[in-house]
Amino acid sequence: MSQQPPIDHWSKDLVEGRDLSELTTLNLGPTHPATHGIFQNVLTMDGEIILDAQQTIGYIHRAFEKIAERRPFYQITTLTDRMNYCSAPINNMGWHMTVEKLLNIELPQRVQYMRVIVMELARIADHIICNTIIGQDVGATTPFLYVYQWRERIYEVYEEICGARLTTNMGRIGGWERNWNDTAWAKIKAIVKELPASLKEFDNMLLRNRIFMDRTIGCGPISGERALQYGFTGPNLRAAGVDYDVRVADPYSGYDEFDFIIPVGTNGDTYDRFTVRQEEMRQSLSIIRQAMDKLEKMSDKTTFRADVPEWVLPPKEEVYSAMEPLIWHFKIVMGEVEVPVGEVYHCVEGGNGELGFYLVSDGGRTPFRLHLRRPCYIYYQAFPEMIKGSMLSDAIITMSSMNVIAGELDA
Amino acid sequence: MPGFAVKAERDQQVKDRVYAAFGERITAIEQERDLLCIHVKKEALHDLLRNLRDEHGFHFLTTCCGMHFPGESQEFGLVYHLHDMRAGHRIRVKCRTSANDLEFQTATDLWATANWMEREAWDFFGIKFKGHPNLKRILNMEDFPAFPMRKDYPLEDPTRQDKDDRFFGR
Numbered sequence: 001m002s003q004q005p006p007i008d009h010w011s012k013d014l015v016e017g018r019d020l021s022e023l024t025t026l027n028l029g030p031t032h033p034a035t036h037g038i039f040q041n042v043l044t045m046d047g048e049i050i051l052d053a054q055q056t057i058g059y060i061h062r063a064f065e066k067i068a069e070r071r072p073f074y075q076i077t078t079l080t081d082r083m084n085y086c087s088a089p090i091n092n093m094g095w096h097m098t099v100e101k102l103l104n105i106e107l108p109q110r111v112q113y114m115r116v117i118v119m120e121l122a123r124i125a126d127h128i129i130c131n132t133i134i135g136q137d138v139g140a141t142t143p144f145l146y147v148y149q150w151r152e153r154i155y156e157v158y159e160e161i162c163g164a165r166l167t168t169n170m171g172r173i174g175g176w177e178r179n180w181n182d183t184a185w186a187k188i189k190a191i192v193k194e195l196p197a198s199l200k201e202f203d204n205m206l207l208r209n210r211i212f213m214d215r216t217i218g219c220g221p222i223s224g225e226r227a228l229q230y231g232f233t234g235p236n237l238r239a240a241g242v243d244y245d246v247r248v249a250d251p252y253s254g255y256d257e258f259d260f261i262i263p264v265g266t267n268g269d270t271y272d273r274f275t276v277r278q279e280e281m282r283q284s285l286s287i288i289r290q291a292m293d294k295l296e297k298m299s300d301k302t303t304f305r306a307d308v309p310e311w312v313l314p315p316k317e318e319v320y321s322a323m324e325p326l327i328w329h330f331k332i333v334m335g336e337v338e339v340p341v342g343e344v345y346h347c348v349e350g351g352n353g354e355l356g357f358y359l360v361s362d363g364g365r366t367p368f369r370l371h372l373r374r375p376c377y378i379y380y381q382a383f384p385e386m387i388k389g390s391m392l393s394d395a396i397i398t399m400s401s402m403n404v405i406a407g408e409l410d411a
Numbered sequence: 412m413p414g415f416a417v418k419a420e421r422d423q424q425v426k427d428r429v430y431a432a433f434g435e436r437i438t439a440i441e442q443e444r445d446l447l448c449i450h451v452k453k454e455a456l457h458d459l460l461r462n463l464r465d466e467h468g469f470h471f472l473t474t475c476c477g478m479h480f481p482g483e484s485q486e487f488g489l490v491y492h493l494h495d496m497r498a499g500h501r502i503r504v505k506c507r508t509s510a511n512d513l514e515f516q517t518a519t520d521l522w523a524t525a526n527w528m529e530r531e532a533w534d535f536f537g538i539k540f541k542g543h544p545n546l547k548r549i550l551n552m553e554d555f556p557a558f559p560m561r562k563d564y565p566l567e568d569p570t571r572q573d574k575d576d577r578f579f580g581r
Binding site for chain 1: 443444445446448470471472473474476478490492496499501503522523524526527528531535549550551552559560564566567
């Protein structure tokens, strides 16, 4: 049974006034199978109750912001893959959109809808990972093995679109590298058709399951007010009852043309985070369906990028046989393309919340400064507050329900 | 709290009221693409952030990050992005300082989330924050000898001859 800590417990120092010789220090991590990533928590415990946690992060810090200052714009896409690698396409698209905002590139409608489709697929894959792992951590292995096949199916779509599965490097500044093939469309159609039944089974398995509910309701709660103080965004904030979603608040890629619901929770506990993600997957499917309908009604079936030749590599056979494409190829690869001076902030709704790119350009071939707002990094600092006074096993599922991805945390 | 005015109107309101309240201590207010940007003197930064949070409804701190402009007299800087979710309104606040005066007032008393953002700014730029509860390095190791996001810190191994930045435009 979960213990429900009082809602104002965050300000209290639970260690104060206790005999330290009676307390235990426990290292949760850096490498622990239950943390699903490389980060350490030094827990001070009284028996099974957590009194305090000291976090250490940065074990897989790769200095993306520094590297980005020495890479032409198109090469930074590969860095963004490696942030939240569970939904890499969203990061890729977010970065492309940031550069397009700087360059004032207007995208054709068809390209926008294609982006929406792939971003929603990525969101589903991300939420599948998070929710099945919550199940895994409370002892329900079946969803983790069974629902995971859908993640596999989504990765097959990525494979058709861009050739890669996990770190996708998908799309280009100004659109896509090529039109999607028929197999990709067929696979997306199959997912949209068959996934709802599987999600229903997943629901049946956990959503009203007595054991699951007892374990997760009241576990790791955070109030909406504290969540905002801690800069929460995404499903974790919505589970706390705040209906903030970048797709609605700051629509990009034509999200304002779609009809969907933002699910919100009430308690901000593990159960709410789980249910919010479950419902979001259904909403994502509905968005994909709407986008497919819109694309079907379009007469245009061939446009896959904006008219920005200075950002699109010419076809290889022309590079080898003609002068002009060779020059363009060289200029693009070396980053010799004119970029305006300016600053932009662009954000997208990533798997975990507001994924922001603050890009400062001084007109050089690389960004002068690129700051990445990684939602994980920002909300993970609330973790000690959320687990204070609860059991160790509750801390584990609180962490998995927050969906802390080490790649995004450490960047 | 101004209600659902259009963005340009809200920007103008913020501009007028901030100028009225801070006067001299605001160095400039300019429009950077879609965001209004307030440049503020260092000593007024904390007051301005509090004012924007309490009087203008910017209740959410989106980012806070350090900047380095080598060769300029005001060499270091901080950039804040604030957000008013209810009105869907964002704003940018910038503050600059010189290399020998690298201590800002912390914003952790306004937003709990500023904690790690400021630790990141300390870790990567060496910018200190007065009143911060736990100003330690966060992503780099404790005994790291430099502040790596400063522009003078080389990305590549400095002993290598084949990676000369002159050949790559920087």
